[in-house]
Amino acid sequence: MGVQLTLDKLLERAVDLFPDRELVTKLPDGSTHRYTYADAYERICQLAHALDELGLEAGARVGVVATNHYRHFELYFGPACSGRSIHMCNMRLPDHHFVHTIDDAEDEVLFVDPAFVEKVEANADDLDSVDQYVVLGSERDIPETDLEPVTDYESLLADHRTEYEWPDIDEDTEYGMCHTSGTTGLPKGVPYTHRAMYLHSVMGGHVDANAIGERDTVLPVVPMFHANGWGIPYGATFVGAKQVFPSIHTDPESIAHLIDEEEVTFSAAVPTIWLEMAEYLDENPEVDISNIDRLTVGGSAPPESLIRRYDEEYDAPILQGWGMTETSPLGTLSTLRKEVAELPADEQYEYRAMAGFPVPGMQVRVIGDDGEEVPRDGETMGELEVRSPWVTDHYHNRPEENEHAFTEDGYLRTGDVAVRNELGYVDVVDRDKDMIKSGGEWISSVQLENELMAHERVAEATVVAVEHERWQERPLAIVVPTSGADLTEDDLESHLAETFPDWWLPDAYEFIEEIPKTSTGKFDKKRLRDRFDIVLEADDGEEAER
Amino acid sequence: MGVQLTLDKLLERAVDLFPDRELVTKLPDGSTHRYTYADAYERICQLAHALDELGLEAGARVGVVATNHYRHFELYFGPACSGRSIHMCNMRLPDHHFVHTIDDAEDEVLFVDPAFVEKVEANADDLDSVDQYVVLGSERDIPETDLEPVTDYESLLADHRTEYEWPDIDEDTEYGMCHTSGTTGLPKGVPYTHRAMYLHSVMGGHVDANAIGERDTVLPVVPMFHANGWGIPYGATFVGAKQVFPSIHTDPESIAHLIDEEEVTFSAAVPTIWLEMAEYLDENPEVDISNIDRLTVGGSAPPESLIRRYDEEYDAPILQGWGMTETSPLGTLSTLRKEVAELPADEQYEYRAMAGFPVPGMQVRVIGDDGEEVPRDGETMGELEVRSPWVTDHYHNRPEENEHAFTEDGYLRTGDVAVRNELGYVDVVDRDKDMIKSGGEWISSVQLENELMAHERVAEATVVAVEHERWQERPLAIVVPTSGADLTEDDLESHLAETFPDWWLPDAYEFIEEIPKTSTGKFDKKRLRDRFDIVLEADDGEEAER
Incomplete structure (x- = not known):
């Protein structure tokens, strides 16, 4: 042993x-x-x-x-x-x-x-x-x-x-x-x-x-x-x-052909890929992905319509996974536990669109402001905490962060805001508020903000995620120019382009008079997200660099 | 972590x-x-x-x-x-x-x-x-x-x-x-x-x-x-x-009803149970075991006919497992690897009747007399050795045995004689020669022999396994009476009954003039097994005590 x-x-x-x-x-x-x-x-x-x-x-x-x-x-x-x-x-x-x-x-x-x-x-x-x-x-x-x-x-x-004789490790x-x-x-x-x-x-x-x-x-x-x-x-x-x-x-075309030619049964990608592949397959019905048995998506939540589409058109169930670099990565997966599998298919989608059910060996809990587990009512929010033999127990070279990132009993504080329902499913309702997840890649709003505010004609600036048809989320910059300043989108874009790759640059800019603050004086991103609750359309040109 | x-x-x-x-x-x-x-x-x-x-x-x-x-x-x-x-x-x-x-x-x-x-x-x-x-x-x-x-x-x-607050263990x-x-x-x-x-x-x-x-x-x-x-x-x-x-x-009747009433999908038992349950179901077609998804058998090898019967009559595949108390127990399982699953159903039975394929996390090898792995030709025999995080690394209180039971690189010497084929399947062709496996339970032939030879009118005695329709194996005693002695089966049976439970007692006795010996002077059980290659019929009365 x-x-x-x-x-x-x-x-x-x-x-x-x-x-x-x-x-x-x-x-x-x-x-x-x-x-x-x-x-x-x-x-x-x-x-x-x-x-x-x-x-x-x-x-x-x-x-x-x-x-x-x-x-x-x-x-x-x-x-x-x-x-x-x-x-x-x-x-x-x-x-x-x-x-x-x-x-x-x-x-x-x-x-x-x-x-x-x-x-x-x-x-x-x-x-x-x-x-x-x-x-x-x-x-x-x-x-x-x-x-x-x-x-x-x-x-x-x-x-x-x-x-090679592998050493005893x-x-x-x-x-x-x-x-x-x-x-x-x-x-x-x-x-x-x-x-x-x-x-x-x-x-x-x-x-x-x-x-x-x-x-x-x-x-x-x-x-x-x-x-x-x-x-x-x-x-x-x-x-x-x-x-x-x-x-x-x-690209979706290549992936579709690889699935066909190599008789792929299982694949994993961010939702964007499967969304675009479905479009490609609609136009190219000769490409056969019928060997696919199931697809896992992660990185960001797939829309329910996408899950339905793959069920109906390809008999290829999409499983949503939630995880982090810190969790190796698998934490939860939207598998259908028996009670859900026995529901009419239509009622299953609610569960399938969630972050999912803890995989075997993964302990999860959602902790409220009072330090206790929140009720499993599907409504009460708290921070998602996870523990498992494959969740990291420290960050490299980060003694300070290591003090805060883990609980005394060994759970990782994920920074994700989640709810749980009575069957134990987790749904992530709000990510770490400072991050934007674009096509499965993180963009740091804080980094963008800092650089925006470094511009001489910017008084205040913040960046929030807005929904995007293709990339799930894209950055929206909200900027307060200095009094009387003449400031354009182009000014800001060329300024940011000096520091960040193209795909980090905000897709839109809003100029306002004042950024709302929380009671503790922080930018109130929640109010901003509610105010700018827009959906950006896919724009291939803008994202061609990715 | x-x-x-x-x-x-x-x-x-x-x-x-x-x-x-x-x-x-x-x-x-x-x-x-x-x-x-x-x-x-x-x-x-x-x-x-x-x-x-x-x-x-x-x-x-x-x-x-x-x-x-x-x-x-x-x-x-x-x-x-x-x-x-x-x-x-x-x-x-x-x-x-x-x-x-x-x-x-x-x-x-x-x-x-x-x-x-x-x-x-x-x-x-x-x-x-x-x-x-x-x-x-x-x-x-x-x-x-x-x-x-x-x-x-x-x-x-x-x-x-x-x-209860579980201690940190x-x-x-x-x-x-x-x-x-x-x-x-x-x-x-x-x-x-x-x-x-x-x-x-x-x-x-x-x-x-x-x-x-x-x-x-x-x-x-x-x-x-x-x-x-x-x-x-x-x-x-x-x-x-x-x-x-x-x-x-x-008993098979109770098990069949439990499967029906509780909608059992998976069960595990020695082959005898499934053999007898099939007979019961034939006579009682109203009992419904259709929820069964698969059955695992272990303890002894199921006859191919039994596997076929469950496929054909109940659509319930029987998987054979091999393991030992020392292996927690699962070592191999007759799952169908892709190459076998793609064969015509009829050709799959050969693999399904084997001890099986190493389960994930289990390392197996078959070692010949020269200390090297035998060729994977399905013919060359050697001793089966296994290593895994769930194979024991010592026996309790047995320092001497611990010296011999394990190899230097941590494999358990199982004592089972096996062959492997080119797809990696293991088949156990001969068990530790001194043991008899009756309905999934071990009977020590050595113990029986010792007790037989303790009888004053027995010169030599040995016990070997013979095939039994119901219990897979049963003990056959082969006895050489002392010169001129008057010795009957009843004498020996009552003698053994003083020491052993009923179900250990040999089902048959053969009296011969001399027990053949190997070159090293040991009883040649292989020759005896070949000579007394008989099949005992099921006899409920005799086994009623079990």
Whole structure:
């Protein structure tokens, strides 16, 4: 019973029992790369030897700046199983945040997709911890670059032995880290332990959770730098399922074709993807997604109409999941407990549109202002708190935050405002008020506000989320110009564009005379959200950069 | 992530999310007891307080001599969650074995069904560790007894508080113990940790294992003193499933009616039960078992004809499981991996009749005489070795056996002879040669042999398993009388009956001139089994005592 819950067990099971199962990548150039768990295993062993040769000590972190593909998959295991840690870097962050995450993790090697070399290059002077850059490709894939020293991934692996004796690792050892931008300020590092992800992977196959089994073919559209690709690559490896990686091809058309060609049964993405895929399929009825057994959405809540549409048109139930970077990520899932499953289909949608039911192994509670659990009446709001072997128990390098983020009895304070009903379902009614979730990515309203208010002709400014047809939420800036100042949207947009990526920029600006305040003098965002309760229409042009 | 994997988490989940789910017991008198997880929880808390009042220290063991019923269920949690350990006693063992198990576990309190009071009484003088007897019933259920001190369970619980603050328990703490009679000599104690059973419970809900979920209604026919009732009561509690306990009503007719009335979806038993239930259902077509979704059999291999029959007549797939007391118990399960599921139904039976495929989290290998894994060709035999977080890493009080039972890298040597095929399925082709498995219970041939050879007119004797239509295996005694002696079956039967329970007694006796020996001078049981390759017919009379 002393067997440690470590990630090499996941990998070894896949290779032992399902050596011939395929891992398929649609490469950036549109071609398809196929190989098996047995093939991947040999390269993972080579990668581990290469890390040895680079002199990486146990516990050292390697950063990965990459889309979803087979090399990224190898990086999910090589560092972890050999006693190092993979830092999954979010390249969509503004530069100063991106640099902070690598700095904070002290990444010693940085593995970078060719497409992101330019972004890394632009920040290389600030990446003090990085001793080696590795471009994820073969020699001919390396773009001209000033990165130094730099090599390519295939050369790094070449000539190393294809077997490796994994060290005995204590299950409480960190195997990976993601940074969360889910709160204000600089992104915070969430360390993950082998034990946490092992348990999360077992749970992912539970019939009362995602029920990922060996017969599934999974397609994680969700980026692998987002909370372990929502845990799917690890969970699928544990059961030996076939996996399909889309690399840059995450547009609805490509995803639909991948589902068709590779006979995908399970996929996971933000609602936007499924919304747009449905539109594509309407126009292209020859594309067949009938192998899909179920879809999980996360990142933001799917509209009920979307769930109905997939039921009716594709017999593909959409399950909503709630989780955070801090929760590995799965916390709740809108599975239908028996009492709900026995309701008429029409009455089930109410439950299916909720954040969901705690997955096995996850303890949740909703705590009111009085510090007690709120009644399970579906109405009384409180803060959602969660506890599980796969919920982090600290942030990296954040002693102060660690004092506030966790309760004495080990629950994480999520910052989400939630209600529960009498059947135990959780619904998140209001997120951490300072964040905007656009197409599954966080935008910090506080950061935008600070930059707006740094403009000389702005007296006060705040940013709130408004509903958006395509991206679920987008930022709306509400600005009070300095007295008599001449201030336009264009002024503010060009000002913000100096600091933030395009997709962070507010979709609309409202100029008002005074921002309402709460009793404690803070901006009253709730009143503002009520006042500007608008729905923005999809506008492809504006979002083309994403 | 520091959350400990302890059994209070299982219980708390059920009570938190499924307080109204039912636990149903068909009581010995034929009436039905119903209550909910919320009700059970209150009594489990009362039980924990009662153990406190009895002065039981952390780690103390309580023995339970009981069939499957709600009080036994309470005993699955009360001692464990309050830091003690439940010792699940097998009352079917011969007296001297039964006494040994209690002595070996040092049970301080013994909880006994009224029906087994007589057996305990007969051995009470030898139960030195027991300070308190508790009859599992209310005051009026206590039979006249010499046990001292004795109380009844309901009086023990009465007046205690219905809430209890579970202590913080390290997950590596023992929560329970079973004794295995699966080898020669005295039964060996297998200690289980909280962590092991927590993990076994999560795995039990895995879609690639038994997939026990909250929508199931489970009926463990397998006794709760056999390897945690094959783990079902714990696994079902973890998901909050409705549970049905049959107490003494494990005859096929009662089981069929329970399945019908309580809408059971999942059940587990030895093959004999399902064989006989099919016969009962043939004659009683009004009994409806259509809610059954799947059945697990274990203890011995089900005949292929039985699997076919349940497919064809009841659309209830039978899954074969392999496990041992040492493995908590689940090791392999004859689930259909994708490649098999895609075969024509008729070709699937070959796989479904095997011991099965390793469940998620279970590592298995078959080791040949050269110490290497045998080829996965479905033919080459070797010893089955298993490793998992829920496989025990030692026997209680058996330092010598512990040296041999485990490999250096932590695998348990099962003593089972197995082959593997190229898809990874395990088939057990020969069990530990000294054991006979009758209706799911072990009979030690060595014990019988020793007793036979103790008879003054026996020169040599051996006992082997022969196939039996109803009980799968029964003992056949092969005896060489001393020269010129007059020796009959009756002589031997009455001799053995002095020591062993009726159901251990051989079904047949063969008198021969010499027992063949192996090259090392041991009885060549293989040759004997080949020579006496007979099939015994079902004979209800002979087995009526069971």
